[in-house]
Amino acid sequence: MSRSVEIWEGKTDDTVPPPRVRLRVFDSAGGRCYICGRKIAAGEYWQCDHVTALVNGGANREDNLRPACRNCCYRKTADDLAEKSAVATTRKAHIIPKPLSTWGAGRGTKWKKKLNGQTVLRST
Numbered sequence: 001m002s003r004s005v006e007i008w009e010g011k012t013d014d015t016v017p018p019p020r021v022r023l024r025v026f027d028s029a030g031g032r033c034y035i036c037g038r039k040i041a042a043g044e045y046w047q048c049d050h051v052t053a054l055v056n057g058g059a060n061r062e063d064n065l066r067p068a069c070r071n072c073c074y075r076k077t078a079d080d081l082a083e084k085s086a087v088a089t090t091r092k093a094h095i096i097p098k099p100l101s102t103w104g105a106g107r108g109t110k111w112k113k114k115l116n117g118q119t120v121l122r123s124t
Contacts (some may be wrong), residue, residue: 009066010060017048017065034066035076047073056087088116 008021017025025048031040040046049068052058068076112122 008062013054013060015060017062019066021062022048026067029067032067033069033072035068035072038069040067040069045070049073049076053077053084055084056080072099 005024008017008024010017026040026046030031033040033046034049034051042111046069048065049072050058050064051059051066052064058064074124110122111119113119
C-alpha cells in the first residue's frame with residue numbers, strides 16, 4: 001500500500017514540525033517513547049526527537065522523528081552532544097598537526113632541559 005501523504009521535511013533545521021506531523025509521528029510509534037518503550041499518557045509532555053541528531057548529520061524530516069518522553073529526550077540530547085564533541089576532538093587530532101617543540105628538547109631528541117633552564121645532551 002502506498003503512502004497517502006507526502007513525508008514532511010523542514011525547510012531549515014530550526015523548522016518545528018506542525019501538529020499534524022507530530023500526530024503522525026506519535027501514531028506511527030503506537031504512542032510509545034522510542035527510547036524507553038513506555039506508553040506516553042494522554043496530556044503528558046513529549047517531544048518529537050530526531051533519531052539521528054541534527055548536530056550529528058541527521059535530517060529534519062518526518063522519517064527521522066520519533067516520540068520521546070521528557071526524561072529520555074533530555075538524556076538523549078546530552079548523549080548526542082557528547083558524541084558530537086568526541087567526534088570533533090577525534091577529527092581535530094587527525095587533521096590539525098601537533099605543534100613542534102619551540103626549544104628542541106623533547107623526549108624524541110638527544111637534548112634535555114634541566115630545571116635551571118639549561119639545555120644539555122641526554123647522555124650527561
